[in-house]
Amino acid sequence: MVGGGQLARMTHQAAIALGQTLRVLATDPSDSAAMATADVVLGDHRDPEALARVADGATVLTFDHEHVPTEHLHALERAGHRVAPGPDALVHAQDKLVLRRALADAGEPQPVWARAETPDDVVAFAAEHRWPVILKTPRGGYDGKGVFVVHNREEAQTLLERHGVLLVEERVDLRRELSAQVARSPYGQVAVWPVVETVQIGGVCAEVLAPAPGLSEELSSAAQQLAVRIADRLGVVGMLAVELFETGDGVLVNELAMRPHNSGHWTIEGARTSQFEQHLRAVLDYPLGSTAMTAPVAVMANVLGGAAAADDWDGPGLDERVHHLMAHWPDVKLHWYGKGQRPGRKLGHVTALGDDVTEVRARAVAAARYLADGVVDPRYAFEKPAFEKPAFEKPAFENQPPTPTTPREPGHE
Amino acid sequence: MVGGGQLARMTHQAAIALGQTLRVLATDPSDSAAMATADVVLGDHRDPEALARVADGATVLTFDHEHVPTEHLHALERAGHRVAPGPDALVHAQDKLVLRRALADAGEPQPVWARAETPDDVVAFAAEHRWPVILKTPRGGYDGKGVFVVHNREEAQTLLERHGVLLVEERVDLRRELSAQVARSPYGQVAVWPVVETVQIGGVCAEVLAPAPGLSEELSSAAQQLAVRIADRLGVVGMLAVELFETGDGVLVNELAMRPHNSGHWTIEGARTSQFEQHLRAVLDYPLGSTAMTAPVAVMANVLGGAAAADDWDGPGLDERVHHLMAHWPDVKLHWYGKGQRPGRKLGHVTALGDDVTEVRARAVAAARYLADGVVDPRYAFEKPAFEKPAFEKPAFENQPPTPTTPREPGHE
Structure with a gap:
């Protein structure tokens, strides 16, 4: 699994019951999943060499985030590795413009949208669908990042200058x-x-x-x-x-x-x-x-x-x-x-x-x-019970990377 | 946790949710729990030095089996380590004679029993409580091992010669x-x-x-x-x-x-x-x-x-x-x-x-x-569905110790 966050950490809990070994590609030994799994490869998800190391010998390569460049995944597939989801699917979770086009082709319901390259594109869109509009960076947004409520040409211009091509969407009146x-x-x-x-x-x-x-x-x-x-x-x-x-x-x-x-x-x-x-x-x-x-x-x-x-x-x-x-x-x-x-x-x-x-x-x-x-x-409301100080110091609930005191040499007693 | 079996493996699943790091003392990197946890100490549970290594820096030392000699646990407690359950409790799960005496002192219900050192002890017990009787090794038995149904003096003698002092119990008419x-x-x-x-x-x-x-x-x-x-x-x-x-x-x-x-x-x-x-x-x-x-x-x-x-x-x-x-x-x-x-x-x-x-x-x-x-x-009965051979080779569901390709150096990128 590419990514050492909490999603990989919780996937590892499930892998244990299934008798599977989850290897994770983490950037740091103190990553959430790296703390909990036995098989950790350290490296960056944008580095083809790190991706090859984590895929090597694995049954299938999968992800705890969307950020691996699809060209690297295509290269892994060409090298015989199994990637799930595959890059042709994954790109729809990476790029909101690609997603919007695919959903339009499929006739699936989505907000009214357009590709915006210039402030004029945004103004034209707003003329038809009313200000404010939503501008989104096609890539890299998560947890509300890369999403902007835009009220006029000037705001649109600033964002386009900073981010390049954007996705513009109507502001949906959502329940x-x-x-x-x-x-x-x-x-x-x-x-x-x-x-x-x-x-x-x-x-x-x-x-x-x-x-x-x-x-x-x-x-x-x-x-x-x-x-x-x-x-x-x-x-x-x-x-x-x-x-x-x-x-x-x-x-x-x-x-x-x-x-x-x-x-x-x-x-x-x-x-x-x-x-x-x-x-x-x-x-x-x-x-x-x-x-x-x-x-x-x-x-x-x-x-x-x-x-x-x-x-x-x-x-x-x-x-x-x-x-x-x-x-x-x-x-x-x-x-x-x-x-x-x-x-x-x-x-x-x-x-x-x-x-x-x-x-x-x-x-x-x-x-x-x-x-x-x-x-x-x-x-x-609850009545906070009196806190009985426990008799001993507890762990800090924070990153405690395992101390590599015992080298894992197979066969060593 | 002393012991790298399935109990430690499943305890590790629970430790992950609680934000705790479970270190296990395993005898081999391919032990059930050692395959799944990030923090493994290799060594024997009868080795004081191995026990000290796994206890070092841990909040509390606990067990996935009963077999650690209590003298080692007393020594760890004297050295300031927290052991749970403590040796004075644990001995009742280790030694069936100690358990029988404690339950008798407490007046708790248990089978009629006696300590048997000689064949005469067994014969005298059986005269009162009928053949066959149950002979048990006080220590080391599990999953039915160390438990014998004995019908006469000769069988008792053979077992006493082989095992030394035994626990003799009535054969309980159990539902x-x-x-x-x-x-x-x-x-x-x-x-x-x-x-x-x-x-x-x-x-x-x-x-x-x-x-x-x-x-x-x-x-x-x-x-x-x-x-x-x-x-x-x-x-x-x-x-x-x-x-x-x-x-x-x-x-x-x-x-x-x-x-x-x-x-x-x-x-x-x-x-x-x-x-x-x-x-x-x-x-x-x-x-x-x-x-x-x-x-x-x-x-x-x-x-x-x-x-x-x-x-x-x-x-x-x-x-x-x-x-x-x-x-x-x-x-x-x-x-x-x-x-x-x-x-x-x-x-x-x-x-x-x-x-x-x-x-x-x-x-x-x-x-x-x-x-x-x-x-x-x-x-x-179920109708066995036709097995569609999956498109790719699956893992063997067996021990696959993690390949130590990536040394875990904290701070390494």
């Missing part, structure tokens, strides 16, 4: 954002999970509600079928997340991710087969697992580095906050990524299950917010 | 075997799971049914309370499995395990908190997690190396059998340990969930037997 995830194997088998609602704060995924509350059977089914059609048409192998805008008229495709995705973390506890296990089953061409939910409602909340990650934080430490969380919500599941704390960074997530979305959501969000900010959420 | 698992933290918090039935074949655990079918509330609660009393009295920290005989009069304690235990593998999918996560929470003194079940019934079946592990096996290969299993039972969860196949060896397990114990059990056992023996279980 909310949804995500439809599907896994597809080389054999062509597909499996879909219930469509979820994703709640973004500042362009970053904060919460995922599964299934999307109040979504009609009809729209849910339409979104699942849309995801399957896209996976089939693009020849995706592995996980595909189709990020959607829900509008008064149905759904529009926002963008794609071809890997396990933040909108599917709830599946670890909330579905019979997690997106991580399913991704491995798909890229290894095993039959796919059941996507049935394990409870009526699952809610995932991200723990983003917050007030408690600041240098001058003098509230309860992370270890104390984890104690409180575990004591107060013994059924909320914690997933910690082992990263150093930094404001805004995705440090971990929590998942809660139950019957009532309002209660489950309040519980998950309060738990995540308490971890991030050290504050008790008024929506789910 | 079935049960297991009560409890986790206990240094703080003294305890958490119990539903009591399960364990089905042994040839002394080896083959199936675990959760909860134990038809067990009365009263007996279930009595078994849980017994487990909690033992954990408290012995000062156990971490997981404790109390193996029980169910008789017409209630339950009797057979033996103890102070670590994650085969009878608790079902908790990975079947309970809100798995025994592996709970063991880590307990030894690290975090509040314990919810032990609520995620479905009315969970059944775990071990995959023991069977007909298909024999050298002359010419039926469907393991990869083909895994394909059939996944295609036929998309909701049965596979846990493969990455060990070389050998008849009788625990190679993995499967877990099935559902509402009806007869159906769930048939499904789990059929899946495990198909993996082990390549035969379709008549209790759960």
